[in-house]
Amino acid sequence: MTQPITEKAFDPIALVMKLHSRHDAAGIRAFLHDQDEAKVADLLESLPSRQRQYVWELIPSACQAAVLEEMDDGVRNNLLEDLPEASAVLAISAMDDDELVDVLESVSDELADAVLRSLSMDERVAIEQRMAWPEDSAGRYMDTEWIAVRADVTLEVVARYLKRLDELPPYTDGLMVVDRAGYYQGKLSLRRLLTAPDDRLVLDVMQADADKVEVRGLSEDWVDWFENREVESLAVVDADNKLIGRITVGDALDIVREQADHQVMHMAGLDENEDLFAPIIPSARRRMFWLGINLMTAFLASWVIGQFEATLEKVVALAVLMPIVASMGGIAGSQTLTLAIRGLALGQISSANTRWLALKEISIAGINGLVWSVVVGAIAWVWFQESTIALVLGCAMIINHFAAAVAGISVPLVMNRMGIDPALSGSVILTTVTDVVGFMSFLGLATLLLL
Amino acid sequence: MTQPITEKAFDPIALVMKLHSRHDAAGIRAFLHDQDEAKVADLLESLPSRQRQYVWELIPSACQAAVLEEMDDGVRNNLLEDLPEASAVLAISAMDDDELVDVLESVSDELADAVLRSLSMDERVAIEQRMAWPEDSAGRYMDTEWIAVRADVTLEVVARYLKRLDELPPYTDGLMVVDRAGYYQGKLSLRRLLTAPDDRLVLDVMQADADKVEVRGLSEDWVDWFENREVESLAVVDADNKLIGRITVGDALDIVREQADHQVMHMAGLDENEDLFAPIIPSARRRMFWLGINLMTAFLASWVIGQFEATLEKVVALAVLMPIVASMGGIAGSQTLTLAIRGLALGQISSANTRWLALKEISIAGINGLVWSVVVGAIAWVWFQESTIALVLGCAMIINHFAAAVAGISVPLVMNRMGIDPALSGSVILTTVTDVVGFMSFLGLATLLLL
Structure with missing residues (x-):
């Protein structure tokens, strides 16, 4: 890529x-x-x-x-x-x-x-x-370019019928077998048609249990089939099993490509269809909104810092070190968040494994929080020649790593359950948590221990 | 998703x-x-x-x-x-x-x-x-499950030959036409085979100019063909045009899916194949490295702040407001960076349109920098009752928005030219720039104007 x-x-x-x-x-x-x-x-x-x-x-x-x-x-x-x-x-x-x-x-x-x-x-x-049809359903993607045959004819009849056609539609890996009223009965794969004896009936050669998609079926339910089953087209049927369309591996490719853009673009607050060469004014207007949202969270962080003005006035070194706590928490949290959003998208997260996953992320936060807080504390000690500052910094970092892990797992799960796209606003909420917890624990501990 | x-x-x-x-x-x-x-x-x-x-x-x-x-x-x-x-x-x-x-x-x-x-x-x-074969080349993805025929036989002979086979391989949309020595001559589409008269020669019906892929051809060059041309398989040939394999739309689907993960995971410093349920210790170790890299940039930002300790000691409000400048610059820059990385991945950025793109992003930075610096300045004025702080904050925000736009465009372009994946480390470099420029411009202007 x-x-x-x-x-x-x-x-x-x-x-x-x-x-x-x-x-x-x-x-x-x-x-x-x-x-x-x-x-x-x-x-x-x-x-x-x-x-x-x-x-x-x-x-x-x-x-x-x-x-x-x-x-x-x-x-x-x-x-x-x-x-x-x-x-x-x-x-x-x-x-x-x-x-x-x-x-x-x-x-x-x-x-x-x-x-x-x-x-x-x-x-x-x-x-x-x-x-x-609902957005993102098979009804929206389907085409109507199929070739249909009856089940009670021989393959020879089918072959003669095809010879009368000019060309078959793209992605035709099989013919649709329907009854007189247009109800879907199965798929006659071209690969079977070409290899099976001419005198066999369609009925005997077709796949009666071929996969089919209900017209309201959402893409998340059928894109998988193209990825896993090596088919090139699927029948689309209505609620009564009447054949009304066809979706193809080409649709699946388009959808996977769109999904690829979706998470990447949404995580930066951009529309997945953002045109790289869009005119300046509308682009600026679209991004302005996202910056405004982030500004609110930045002011929230500032407000938290403002609560400790008295402490900062006395120990100015705190102002120098405080961005480290917030930044490390934000990075660790966004790793957990990214994994969780992808896990949700791939259907890998279920109520049954959430607890295990949360424990895993919290353990990782514990290990990395400990390791880096020792390093950061040591550097701060050497820099400012003050052991209490080093201790406060180290403890605040461990606290913020835990907060980051908890938020990184729970924010996307809760948003998902509420039907909100976690890729779009998950990172804003996460950074708000890591900023607020980071500044509050660092400056709060400092107020307790240094004053 | x-x-x-x-x-x-x-x-x-x-x-x-x-x-x-x-x-x-x-x-x-x-x-x-x-x-x-x-x-x-x-x-x-x-x-x-x-x-x-x-x-x-x-x-x-x-x-x-x-x-x-x-x-x-x-x-x-x-x-x-x-x-x-x-x-x-x-x-x-x-x-x-x-x-x-x-x-x-x-x-x-x-x-x-x-x-x-x-x-x-x-x-x-x-x-x-x-x-x-090179990683990511056609040679790595190809299979050898093709059916080959000669050009000088009739379609009837081909049809009889197929009837002797049990089943054709998945994604067979055509037969490979080769000469006696195995050199690739073209593709006989099944759809043409089924519709063309039986007495025609393969030579007359086949696509002699069918797309084919050289075995060393990288996926970026041929995945497009599956997305744009409605084919299900492509012949893979060696440097002498000898048929040695076949790549299919199923390979293309896998690759597009992998690319989808690539940018998302790399932007969070994760491996694209990171296992959500990996054991804790190796997961912690893999993420530790990324946190370490980020720690260095966080210390760099702290060092910049440390240069202005004297200023901070006098005006503690600066410590309260300074994260806003860095944070807004980081968000604006990551929007530009995300767009640029996607544009590079889709091949939309060429030396010919880079200047236009840079001008567009800088203009957007100007507009949004101006709008939000007025808002932020006004809020700071009301909060701290001090017009110079408001002015300093507004100016620093505009400066940092410009720095974010320039870095957001130039960092991925330069990394790409150097052969480094901009998705992996682009965001670290970008945040370093917006942190350093943000703190330096805000505290620097404050030192000049407030002391």
Whole structure:
């Protein structure tokens, strides 16, 4: 993920930015002509907004929808907001249904309405049906590009039927077996179809117990299946077991990639779709909120320090050493927090093992708190030639390590139970705890022992 | 990724821990019998080490290798280290080649030697060849389960040949077309094979320009193809274009999942394979190092504060307010750092757009620095009734926001160019900068203006 940028002979970003600075539209068009949609989307994601819009206008309009589909959500929205409504509508309405729903939910209401108005009656109904499924459910990701066969025909009939088709959809690892009324019966794997004798019936060769997903099933429940079972597609059925769609390993790849961004970005208070090249003002506004939250916790820490002004006035060395206690607690706590958030995300934490886990983290805090408090105390002793300060510093560090471990485990568990994303605000709460406990124990002990 | 734990009727972790506490081996055996390997691996990952070892012994030995293959690297190593050598060797040596290499590289040298000695000559040669490929290259991930055909036969001949096989390997979306000497010529997609007329030649139907990967090609270069091109497998060829293996969308899923862990864990100074239920002592030892590094930076910050002891002695309010400057700079900087690290990982940052990006981040720092310094200054003014302190605090915050933006962009870029993972130590360096600049600007300005 973080390999050094290799010195490649060819840097498409640099090339396009150079062509843009020369207003060489023909040059950019020629370059775009040789790229697939995904590469063009990657390029647009890596361009500042002025260049991005310029390049976008040069993409043949027949290809714009396909490029939008490959684009990161944040970048896509920024781009669409800058376009004239008519051209945004044109590009959006040509997108695949599953991506179209994503876009409609994130652009302005006016633009979404304009897109819906531009669709045919049938298309609009299909879109509105899809939007009725819960966010992150199979209904939102599914496509409708499956090939269905009946169970009571021979493989030879199936093979003849396929020969009449032009091409099978991507990720077709099997055919859907349905009855006359469209109810799902099983999957006829292509690999079985190709190897089994022609005179066998579909019924005898198909997997009747093939995995399938209920349309409301959330991605957390079925992404695993793609990771563990080497399948390329799963049937999506409604509550009555009627076949209504198909999800693929391509959807799973997209979801895993999105999850990758989720925790990283949320831990820094950023939206997972934050566009690296977003315009300055909206970016500043989005980050301002997070800084404001953190400012409140910083003031809380200051207020705690303020309670000990009299002590600080007498022993100024305390002011010099106090950030060490808070900082070490914050680091130790964020290690525990990160492990716990990942454990929750992977489903590794259950009520049954929480106690063991808490004991483990508290023991680690005890060991590391002890080791480092001895080191820190010794350094402080040498520095300030004052054994009581060293003792206070060491004790405060041990206390704060324990506080960090307890908060690092309990904050994400409690937030998770309350349905709040621990990746987003867990670290703020944790640092508040380690700052407050750190300053309070250090300055409190100092007040008791030094004055 | 961070959905609340839904109140499921059934919690396998709780069940197994309960059965273990009752020493009910038969109960656990019965439970394991109904699970696939991936589910058993998930379970083992969620158990403390004693329970983990107990359950492991109850897995039929014929299944142990398959469970090991599904297991997280860190958990696997901890488990193997605890087993008697003979049973570890037995389980490891039955694993697939690509997973086996992973294990050999991470277990102790003695165990690795014992495994190699237990293999047949042929197997050992295959393993040693694979280990010669660079880490993270296609050679490390590839399998050898492909079906090859010649270009000069008809599709009917191919279909008859397939009927003689029992089953095709998972993720077979196409057959490999090779010449007599084994050189790769192209891919015959199953979807084309099924739809094209039987009398056509493979040569006319195959994709001669199908994507392929050179055996030394690193995953960063080919994982994209699975994400963007809807393929399920790619041919792996040697430098002479001879077909030597196959990588699949399943490999891509594994890699994307690993990358997801990488940045999150490294930003907290943890190994991406850290086992949530690892034994306490080794876990404490691994984290100790990271705390030590952070302690050095904390002492550096303390040293900076120590330079202003005289100032602090006169105006103790400075000690109360100084953590605010450092903390806000750290938060703002980590937002920029997170965005830059992700941008590097996604290949969105090139020398051509770095200047634009730096200007954007510096502008955002200017806006947010200004807004929050006014707020903070006003609060400090009301709190301490002293306008100069408010002014000093505001100015120091603006200075530190700029320092945070510059460090947030330049630290990851420089580390990346030096081949160091910016996710691992970027945040330490960043906090060092924001702490030092924060304390120095605040206390320095105070010394100039207040004394």
